[in-house]
Amino acid sequence: MPKTRELIELFRAIGSHDLAQAATLSRKLAAQRGARGQYRAERDLLGALNGMAKPPTAGQPAMLNAAWSVNGTLMPLPASKRLDQLELSHAVRKSFGDIIKEWKSRDKLVKHGLPRRWRLLFHGPSGCGKSAAAAALATEMKLPGFLVRFDSLIGAYLGQTALRLRELFSFAAQTPCVLLFDEVDALAKRRGSPMEVGELDRIVIAFMQELEHAHGEGFIIATSNLPKALDDALWRRFDLRVAFPKPTGNDLARFAGHRSRDFGIRATPEILAQCRKAASYAEAEQLVISEARRRVLMM
Numbered sequence: 001m002p003k004t005r006e007l008i009e010l011f012r013a014i015g016s017h018d019l020a021q022a023a024t025l026s027r028k029l030a031a032q033r034g035a036r037g038q039y040r041a042e043r044d045l046l047g048a049l050n051g052m053a054k055p056p057t058a059g060q061p062a063m064l065n066a067a068w069s070v071n072g073t074l075m076p077l078p079a080s081k082r083l084d085q086l087e088l089s090h091a092v093r094k095s096f097g098d099i100i101k102e103w104k105s106r107d108k109l110v111k112h113g114l115p116r117r118w119r120l121l122f123h124g125p126s127g128c129g130k131s132a133a134a135a136a137l138a139t140e141m142k143l144p145g146f147l148v149r150f151d152s153l154i155g156a157y158l159g160q161t162a163l164r165l166r167e168l169f170s171f172a173a174q175t176p177c178v179l180l181f182d183e184v185d186a187l188a189k190r191r192g193s194p195m196e197v198g199e200l201d202r203i204v205i206a207f208m209q210e211l212e213h214a215h216g217e218g219f220i221i222a223t224s225n226l227p228k229a230l231d232d233a234l235w236r237r238f239d240l241r242v243a244f245p246k247p248t249g250n251d252l253a254r255f256a257g258h259r260s261r262d263f264g265i266r267a268t269p270e271i272l273a274q275c276r277k278a279a280s281y282a283e284a285e286q287l288v289i290s291e292a293r294r295r296v297l298m299m
Helices: 004-015 019-035 039-049 090-104 106-111 130-140 160-174 198-213 232-237 249-262 269-276 281-298
Strands: 074-076 119-123 145-148 178-181 219-224 240-243
Touching: 004 019, 090 106, 090 130, 090 240, 119 130, 130 145, 130 178, 130 219, 160 178, 160 198, 198 232, 249 269, 249 281, 269 281
Parallel strands: 119 219, 119 240, 145 178, 178 219
Antiparallel strands: 074 145
């Protein structure tokens, strides 16, 4: 237990609005728990500390979020293909069908005291359709879709990112939409790496706490190209985890044929052979686009 003297110092700092001193004392108390092997208590105390930031110095805004807004951090998702136009595995398509059915029957679920699944994690190799699927889900459910811009979300000062995350999740709780954290690896890497600073660990904790306790009117979707890099405790915060497999050669050739027809050309055996060797749908699409461009310029 903390000593009475330490508690008096903490309360005094809070009472005088000295947030920097209060944050220092709070971290000290959390570290004492960790030193006694009470790691969960240390983690929870540090998580509760998120949002207690350094006071502004000369030249800084009076409020940490004064120059920041939710709208400035959200980018509308581009127009998307429909789900039935995407190359998706049977398992992925079934998962999406279940989610759509739950969304359309959400009032019925509420009447029976059952929650619908709305926190989704899409993971798999780069270029296999995760982001496109998120945008297509928004279109399918007639919801506005927004991409979270990490360059705007991540702040320079202690606690700033946690405050912004809180506002983003508050927005999602009031606004029916699809909120996409694309490549969430940048925000929620495994904690405890000696190469990372403590603030990054606190961001992971803040993200997990918001995800666990939030209420969403729409959907929160995170995508990851590096699922093994994600913090272990993050996985259980999602209601559904959907694995996007690496496409086979046949998958890529079929996709190339469809995309070629979209551009008004017929895929040649040579193009199909090249696409079969591509690493992803995105790479195969670029091969098709290059061929379509070449043919147009030859007209």
